[in-house]
């Protein structure tokens with residue numbers, strides 16, 4: 001059993017030491033909780049659980065504490081992929097819910113599995129997801145000062161390998177911040193989140209770059225074709241270089257390889273497989 005999570009990027013210049021430590025501590029606590037949960041749950045249930053905990057922590061740009069789009073609204077995107085069934089589900093630009101990953105989980109059992117905007121909201125309300133305003137005072141003042149035009153804040157994600165050998169991946173984001181309303185993030189696409197029974201990958205970074213690099217699906221395909229997880233990630237990151245792609249990934253393969261990498265400083269991450277490893 002293994003689990004790895006990320007809390008996206010932070011820019012050194014814009015992030016004080018206290019915030020950096022708080023993020024690292026939060027990731028270490030959440031990854032250990034996720035591992036304990038994994039001992040009695042599937043990989044699929046565990047990635048939803050871990051991603052919900054990350055969404056509930058306002059240090060991260062997902063769920064509560066998400067960044068605000070240029071019209072002053074928060075629109076959340078999240079997706080989930082079950083490596084065993086190869087089913088993918090997601091929500092794009094969903095407003096006013098607490099845990100978009102839970103809505104994505106609900107969609108996994110439907111024929112129509114990726115919903116956006118008003119349709120996603122109607123689905124959420126019809127399935128008992130209540131009104132929740134994810135805007136925090138901190139994000140509101142950043143928005144007002146237009147500070148985060150220069151900053152990249154962290155999306156969250158999780159990949160887990162359970163006792164049965166099944167893999168799953170989940171990713172959740174508030175987007176880039178200040179984007180054109182209803183811009184589509186990579187996080188609810190197969191470029192940002194992908195899993196089969198060979199490997200699972202969750203991405204963070206600039207969504208447009210991640211989509212251009214078809215990153216998560218490409219890495220998993222390479223592992224399926226015989227690459228090690230590290231070689232698959234490294235080659236796929238080489239292919240981001242011609243356009244200076246800004247991305248980071250966490251992943252696990254069915255063989256139990258666990259890996260993370262990023263093209264720009266610094267993505268925060270943590271993994272647990274009986275012992276803790278983390279960004280420091």
Ligand code: ASP
Nearest residue numbers: 155175185204205206207
């Ligand atoms: N990938 C996310 C997006 O472009 C943002 C992030 O990972 O920080 O919406």
